[in-house]
Amino acid sequence: MEPQRKRLNRRGLLGAAGGVAALGAAGAGAAALAGGPDGPAPEAAPATTVPFHGAHQAGITGDAPSRTVLLSLDLGEEVDADRFAAVMRLLTDDAARLTQGEAALADADPELAAEPALLTVTFGFGLGLLERLGLPAPPGAGPLPAFSVDRLEEAWSGGDLLVQVCGEGDLAVSHAIRMLVKDSRSFATVRWAQRGFRQRPAGGGTPRNVLGQVDGTSNPDPSTGDGGEAVWLGEDAGPLAGGTVMVVRRMRTDLDEWDKLDAVGKDRVIGRRVSDGAPLTGEREDDPVDLEAREDSGLPVIPAGAHVRRAIDAGTTILRRSYNYDDGPGPAGESDTGLVFVSYQADIGQFIAIQERLAESDLLNDYAVPIGSAVFVLPPGCDEDGWIGQGLFD
Numbered sequence: 402m403e404p405q406r407k408r409l410n411r412r413g414l415l416g417a418a419g420g421v422a423a424l425g426a427a428g429a430g431a432a433a434l435a436g437g438p439d440g441p442a443p444e445a446a447p448a449t450t451v452p453f454h455g456a457h458q459a460g461i462t463g464d465a466p467s468r469t470v471l472l473s474l475d476l477g478e479e480v481d482a483d484r485f486a487a488v489m490r491l492l493t494d495d496a497a498r499l500t501q502g503e504a505a506l507a508d509a510d511p512e513l514a515a516e517p518a519l520l521t522v523t524f525g526f527g528l529g530l531l532e533r534l535g536l537p538a539p540p541g542a543g544p545l546p547a548f549s550v551d552r553l554e555e556a557w558s559g560g561d562l563l564v565q566v567c568g569e570g571d572l573a574v575s576h577a578i579r580m581l582v583k584d585s586r587s588f589a590t591v592r593w594a595q596r597g598f599r600q601r602p603a604g605g606g607t608p609r610n611v612l613g614q615v616d617g618t619s620n621p622d623p624s625t626g627d628g629g630e631a632v633w634l635g636e637d638a639g640p641l642a643g644g645t646v647m648v649v650r651r652m653r654t655d656l657d658e659w660d661k662l663d664a665v666g667k668d669r670v671i672g673r674r675v676s677d678g679a680p681l682t683g684e685r686e687d688d689p690v691d692l693e694a695r696e697d698s699g700l701p702v703i704p705a706g707a708h709v710r711r712a713i714d715a716g717t718t719i720l721r722r723s724y725n726y727d728d729g730p731g732p733a734g735e736s737d738t739g740l741v742f743v744s745y746q747a748d749i750g751q752f753i754a755i756q757e758r759l760a761e762s763d764l765l766n767d768y769a770v771p772i773g774s775a776v777f778v779l780p781p782g783c784d785e786d787g788w789i790g791q792g793l794f795d
C-alpha cells in the first residue's frame with residue numbers, strides 16, 4: 402500500500418481527483434469527492450493506483466477495470482535463462498513504476514505516466530518457454546487438449562511471455578504497452594495482441610457481455626478470502642506458490658445467429674434470464690441455480706444443454722475475468738465480436754473439466770466458438786527488492 406500513499410501525497414488531492422474523474426462509472430467511490438460548502442465533508446480521495454508489490458500479482462482478483470490489452474510475446478531463440486532473468490528485472494521495474502504513476506526509465510513522454518487510473522501489469526510464462534529454458538513448471542500446469550468445438554487460429558494462440566495490462570484509462574494502458582514493448586523489442590516479437598472492454602452498470606453490479614448477458618455472477622473472489630485454493634498455486638509449486646495458471650480463449654460470437662432467438666430462447670441458452678441475470682429457477686441474480694427444478698411437463702426448468710448446467714456439472718471452480726472485444730464492423734457491415742475469455746485456476750485440470758463438458762454439449766456453442774487459445778503460468782507477486790519470476794532462477 403505504501404507506493405499508493407506516496408503517489409497521492411506527491412500529486413496532492415487535486416491531481417488525484419482529476420485521475421478519479423477519468424475513471425467513469427467503473428471507478429469505485431468516485432462520487433465520494435463531492436461536497437460543496439453545505440454538503441457532507443469530503444472523504445479521502447479514492448485510490449487511482451493498485452499496489453504492484455504483494456504476495457500475488459495484481460490484475461487477477463478483485464473488480465476488473467474497464468480495459469485490458471493482452472500481449473503475447475515470442476522470445477528470440479538466443480534468449481537463455483540469464484538473459485530472460487535480466488529481461489524480467491527490467492520489465493518488472495517498468496511495471497512497478499508505471500502502475501504507481503511514475504515514468505519508466507528512459508520514458509520519452511513521462512507525462513503520460515502521471516495518471517495510472519488503476520493500471521495493473523501482470524506477467525505470465527508460456528509452458529514452451531519454461532521447458533526451453535529448463536525452468537520448473539508447477540504440477541498444476543499443462544497444455545490444453547484439442548476440444549471438439551475448437552476452430553483455433555494460430556494468430557490468436559500460444560506465446561512465450563504474456564503481458565496483461567488492465568486499467569480505467571485508455572491513455573495509461575496505451576502508454577504502458579508502448580513502454581513495455583519498447584523494452585522488449587531487442588529480445589522478443591509480438592505474437593498477438595488482444596484488446597478487451599467491460600462496462601459496469603452505472604449503479605454497480607455485474608457487467609454484461611456483447612450478447613447482452615449478465616456475465617460474471619457465479620465467480621469466486623479470492624480477494625475477499627473466497628476460493629483462493631481454486632486459484633492460487635499451493636506449496637507443491639515451490640517458487641511458484643502464490644502464482645496461478647491462466648487460460649486465454651478468444652471466443653468469437655455470432656451475433657446474427659444470436660439475433661434470431663427470442664428472449665425466452667436466449668434465456669434457455671444460459672439457464673439465466675438475459676434481462677436481470679437471475680437463474681430460470683429464481684427471482685434475483687444471486688439466487689441459487691436449482692438444477693433439480695422441473696416444469697409441470699416434467700422437463701427441467703434449466704434445460705439439459707444450458708451453459709450454466711453444463712458448467713456446474715463439471716463439479717469444479719475457476720476464476721473468470723473475461724472481457725468483450727469488438728473489432729468490427731467489416732466492409733460489408735459484418736460484426737467481429739466476442740469474448741477475450743480469461744480464467745485463472747490452480748490446476749489446468751479445472752478448466753479442462755469444464756471445457757470438456759461444454760464441448761460435449763452446450764446450447765451456447767451455436768453462438769460462440771473458440772478461435773484462440775493459450776496457457777500461461779503466472780508467478781507469484783514480488784516485494785520492492787524483487788522481480789516477477791525471481792524464485793524460478795534462485
Ligand code: HEM
Pocket residue numbers: 610612614615616617618619620650652654671673690708709712713719739740742752755756759765769770
Ligand atoms: C463466449 C463465451 C462465453 C459466454 C458468452 C459465457 C457466458 C456465461 C454467462 C452469461 C454465465 C452466467 C452468469 C455467470 O455466472 O457468470 C456463465 C457462467 C459460467 N461460465 Fe461461461 N461463457 C462463455 C464461455 C465459457 C467458457 C469457455 C467457460 C469455461 C471453460 C465458461 C465457464 C463458465 C462457468 C464455470 C460459469 C459459472 C457456472 C455457475 O457456477 O453457475 N464459460 N457464462
